[in-house]
Each structure stands twice: as C-alpha cells, then as structure tokens.
Amino acid sequence: xxxxxxxxxxxxxxxxxxxxxxxxxxxxxxxxxxxxxxxxxxxxxxxxxxxxxxxxxxxxxxxxxxxxxxxxxxxxxxxxxxxxxxxxxxxxxxxxxxxxxxxxxxxxxxxxxxxxxxxxxxxxxxxxxxxxxxxxxxxxxxx
Amino acid sequence: xxxxxxxxxxxxxxxxxxxxxxxxxxxxxxxxxxxxxxxxxxxxxxxxxxxxxxxxxxxxxxxxxxxxxxxxxxxxxxxxxxxxxxxxxxxxxxxxxxxxxxxxxxxxxxxxxxxxxxxxxxxxxxxxxxxxxxxxxxxxxxxxxxxxxxxxxxxxxxxxxxxxxxxxxxxxxxxxxxxxxxxxxxxxxxxxxxxxxxxxxxxxxxxxxxxxxxxxxxxxxxxxxxxxxxxxxxxxxxxxxxxxxxxxxxx
Numbered sequence: 340x341x342x343x344x345x346x347x348x349x350x351x352x353x354x355x356x357x358x359x360x361x362x363x364x365x366x367x368x369x370x371x372x373x374x375x376x377x378x379x380x381x382x383x384x385x386x387x388x389x390x391x392x393x394x395x396x397x398x399x400x401x402x403x404x405x406x407x408x409x410x411x412x413x414x415x416x417x418x419x420x421x422x423x424x425x426x427x428x429x430x431x432x433x434x435x436x437x438x439x440x441x442x443x444x445x446x447x448x449x450x451x452x453x454x455x456x457x458x459x460x461x462x463x464x465x466x467x468x469x470x471x472x473x474x475x476x477x478x479x480x481x482x
Numbered sequence: 483x484x485x486x487x488x489x490x491x492x493x494x495x496x497x498x499x500x501x502x503x504x505x506x507x508x509x510x511x512x513x514x515x516x517x518x519x520x521x522x523x524x525x526x527x528x529x530x531x532x533x534x535x536x537x538x539x540x541x542x543x544x545x546x547x548x549x550x551x552x553x554x555x556x557x558x559x560x561x562x563x564x565x566x567x568x569x570x571x572x573x574x575x576x577x578x579x580x581x582x583x584x585x586x587x588x589x590x591x592x593x594x595x596x597x598x599x600x601x602x603x604x605x606x607x608x609x610x611x612x613x614x615x616x617x618x619x620x621x622x623x624x625x626x627x628x629x630x631x632x633x634x635x636x637x638x639x640x641x642x643x644x645x646x647x648x649x650x651x652x653x654x655x656x657x658x659x660x661x662x663x664x665x666x667x668x669x670x671x672x673x674x675x676x677x678x679x680x681x682x683x684x685x686x687x688x689x690x691x692x693x694x695x696x697x698x699x700x701x702x703x704x705x706x707x708x709x710x711x712x713x714x715x716x717x718x719x720x721x722x723x724x725x726x727x728x729x730x731x732x733x
Contacts, residue, residue, distance in 0.1 A: 343509065345599070347589040347659035357566055358654065358706040365656060365704040432703045435726025441641045441678070444714025452719035453705045 361453060364461040368425055371418035378415050409479040417472035421464050428460035497523045500575060502533050504545055505586040508595050515593075517584070518542065524575045530583060531559050531570035534597070546596035554712050557648030561597050562586040567653040567710045588653040604649050607669040611691055613676065616684025635680040642675035642720050644713040651707035651717050663696040667707035667717035670698055674720035677727070689728060698725055 347354075355363045388399040402408075432438055432452075439451025502522045507515035520541050522533045531549055538545050547570070549559040554572040563573055563585055575583060591599035621628050651667040652658050658666055673692050676682050692698045701721045708718040726732045 343592045344662060345587065345589060345591055345593050346662070349660060351589060351659040352656040358704070358709050361705040361709075362656070365702060368702075429703055432722050433725050434729055434731035435723040436731065438719045438722045439716075441638055441719065441723070443637070444641055444644065444716070446714070448711065448714030450705065450708035450711070450714070450716040450718065452708050452716050452722065457705075 359453070360458060360461050364425055364464070367421060367465075368429070371422040374415070374418045375422060378418075406480075409476070412479065413472045413475040416475040417468040420471040421468035424464035424467055425461065428457060428464065432457065494525065497525055499523050500533075500580070501582045502537060503582060503584040504534065504537065504596065505584075506545070506596055507587070507593055509593060515586075518545075526574070526576040528575050529571055530561075530563055530568075530573045530575060530578075530585060533575060533583070534570060534585065546594065546598045548598045555646060557646035560588050560599075560648040560650050560653065562588060562653070567650040569648060569650070569712045572712050588649055590653050590655070590658040591649060599649075601647075601649060604647060604652060604666070604668060607665050608647060608672060610665070611669050611673040611676075612684060612688055613672050615676070615679065615682050616687065617682065629681040631680055638680070639675045639678040642671050642678070642715055642717075645672060645675070645715050646713055648712065650710045650712065651715075654706040654710040656704050656706065657700050657702065661696060661700060664700050665692060665694075665697050667701065667721060670701065670724065671707075671715055671717035671720040673698075674724040677724060678720075692724070693728065698728070701725070 353366050353369070355366045385399065385403070389396050391399075437454070437456045439454055442451070499521055502520045503517045504520065505515050506512075506518050520537045522536055524533060529552075531547075531552060534545065534547050535549075538547070547559065547561075549571060550556040551558070552571045554569050557569070559570040560567060561570055562568075563570065564578055564580060564583060567588055570585070585597060587593045587597050587599050591601070591604070593599055645668065647668065649668065651671070655664075655667050657664050670692060673688050677685050677688055698721060701718075703718060703722060705718045708716045711717065723732065
C-alpha cells in the first residue's frame with residue numbers, strides 16, 4: 340500500500356471503538372469468519388485421523404478431550420452462532436431489507452439505516468452466541 | 483514537534499480554554515507527522531475551525547487547512563477531530579466535551595500538508611458513476627419545458643442529493659482503509675441517487691460501473707459512513723437499496 344495514500348490500514352479497519360455497536364459487529368464478523376475457517380481446516384485434519392483406524396481415532400479423540408479442547412470447542416460454538424445470526428442480519432441488510440426508506444433528513448440526522456432493528460439483530464447475535472457457548476461448556480464440563 | 487502557546491488577548495469572562503493539538507506534516511520534507519499544541523480560548527459557540535483559524539492568526543500562520551463557507555455547505559474542512567471524521571466548521575468545541583481537541587488530516591486521502599488532503603480520487607470516483615441525468619431527450623423540447631416529478635418520486639432520491647462531497651464517509655469506511663481500488667461510499671450513494679431518480683434513463687450503464695469486485699460488493703454494511711455524514715445522506719442506506727435492486731430483492 341503506497342504511503343502517500345494515508346490509508347488507515349488494518350488497524351483502522353478493525354478498530355471497534357469509534358462507530359458504535361455496528362462496527363463491533365463488523366469486527367466480530369471478521370474474527371468469527373477467520374476462526375471458523377481455521378476450525379474448518381483443523382476439522383478436516385481431525386476427521387482424517389479415521390484413516391488411522393479405530394485405535395488412531397481414539398488416540399486423537401483422547402488428545403483433544405481436554406479442558407483446553409473443550410474451551411476451544413465452546414468458542415467455536417459461539418463463533419458459529421454469532422456468524423450465522425449476524426450473517427442473516429447482514430444478508431437482509433444487503434438486500435435492502437430493514438434499512439429504512441429514503442426521506443428528507445432532519446437535524447441531527449440520525450441515519451435510518453442504523454435503526455433499532457439492526458441493533459436488536461446485533462445484540463441478539465451476541466446474546467445467542469453467549470448462551471450457546473455457556474450451554475456447550477455446561478455439556479462438556481457437566482459430567 | 484511540540485509547542486505550547488497561549489495568548490492573552492481580551493476574551494469574555496465566559497471563555498474557557500482547551501489544548502488544541504494540530505497534526506503537522508509536510509510530505510516534501512517531513513518523514514513522519516507530529517503534533518503541535520496550542521492553548522486556545524473558546525466560547526460555547528466556538529467551532530473547531532474557528533479555533534484553528536485563531537491559531538493561524540495568533541501563533542502559527544503556516545498551519546495548512548482548507549475551508550471556505552464555514553456553514554457545512556462547501557465540504558472543504560473535513561478532518562479527524564478527536565478520532566472521528568467531522569467538518570471543523572460544523573463541530574463546536576463545547577460539544578466535544580474534552581479538554582484536549584486533536585485534529586488530524588482525514589484518513590484514506592493523500593495529505594497535501596498538515597490538515598489539507600487531496601480530493602482528486604474522490605472527484606474521480608464521483609465522476610466515474612456519471613453523476614448527471616442520462617436520457618436521449620431533453621426538457622428543452624418537451625411541452626412542459628421540464629421533467630415533472632411527483633413529490634413521492636422526489637422523496638426517493640432527494641436525501642442523497644444533499645451530498646456535499648466532503649469525503650467524511652470515505653474517511654470512516656473500513657473498506658477504504660485497506661482497499662485502494664474501492665469506489666467508496668460517496669460514489670456508491672450518488673449512483674443510487676441517480677438510479678432512483680425517475681427522470682434518469684442511465685440505470686444500466688451506471689450499474690455496470692459499480693458491479694465490480696471493487697465496486698458495490700466490497701461494502702460490508704458497517705454503516706460508519708452514515709454515522710459521520712454531516713448532511714444526513716445515509717450512504718449505507720443508498721448502497722444497500724441499490725444492492726437490493728441488483729440482487730432482485732426490490733424493483
């Protein structure tokens with residue numbers, strides 16, 4: 340990236356502090372997407388252990404059935420739920436659904452596209468992800 | 483690069499003071515930017531632009547800043563004020579609720595000097611989406627001498643016609659922060675403005691321009707552009723409505 344363009348760069352792109360909950364959702368969407376991609380690659384490696392037969396599979400299962408493994412799995416559950424729920428919100432928004440209708444703006448110009456429906460969608464995605472994560476932790480550590 | 487200055491010119495008893503931190507950078511001979519600090523008196527109605535002009539008048543006339551109308555109409559004085567893109571003439575110091583006001587040049591625009599940035603790319607992308615009515619005939623030969631519209635038809639685009647091309651939306655956009663080829667929210671919102679205009683017949687040619695990997699599909703609906711717009715244009719809404727049309731969600 341040429342220096343003279345004065346781009347904010349990735350640091351500016353992922354900074355969630357300046358533009359409200361929408362920008363937090365934007366960051367979480369990217370982090371959860373990358374996390375799920377990493378999990379997907381790891382999952383392919385994990386399931387490929389079946390080729391080592393029953394003993395190899397059981398050895399690998401034993402290796403990942405640790406408290407650390409359970410915590411990673413619960414984070415994966417949270418990422419999956421957030422990415423799904425927020426993804427539905429974003430896809431609807433991309434289709435122009437729930438972004439408001441054009442109208443003459445009045446001061447102080449609150450943007451109609453950043454309305455309560457989308458804010459509820461974001462908070463719901465975070466809440467559901469937290470609940471699913473706690474449920475996952477309860478199942479995995481509950482025995 | 484730091485300097486603290488103050489001036490004892492006569493002010494009203496209600497005047498307070500703040501520290502104004504101004505980013506200084508001349509690409510021709512500075513390797514990196516630095517800040518100069520000034521102690522500035524202000525009233526509750528004093529704008530950030532007035533404070534900067536006060537600095538130019540009393541402390542350092544070499545501070546580079548672009549401004550013109552001082553009433554949020556020309557779109558010249560966009561800058562980063564306390565971390566967010568705002569118009570300096572439209573931002574009162576008293577509203578910032580801070581003892582220190584930091585002003586920097588807008589992000590995602592090349593710096594000319596200090597607070598002044600180049601707008602060439604903004605104007606290029608604006609021009610690229612054909613910001614004018616496209617049709618074969620002209621109102622000069624029609625019977626009514628004008629293209630009539632209903633109030634409902636005007637409502638479809640008038641909000642987006644308020645754009646003053648200040649560049650704040652492009653400065654706040656997370657995609658613009660990393661993608662040098664992205665058209666940007668300003669141009670995309672203006673594409674919607676003309677596509678939604680019932681007088682315009684250039685929809686297909688305009689959509690071809692923005693239907694690009696660095697066009698409308700790069701917008702991820704973060705909405706920061708709409709939050710910083712000083713004229714209530716709401717570029718995020720225009721972009722999503724336009725994309726909804728392209729995806730077949732709406733007619």
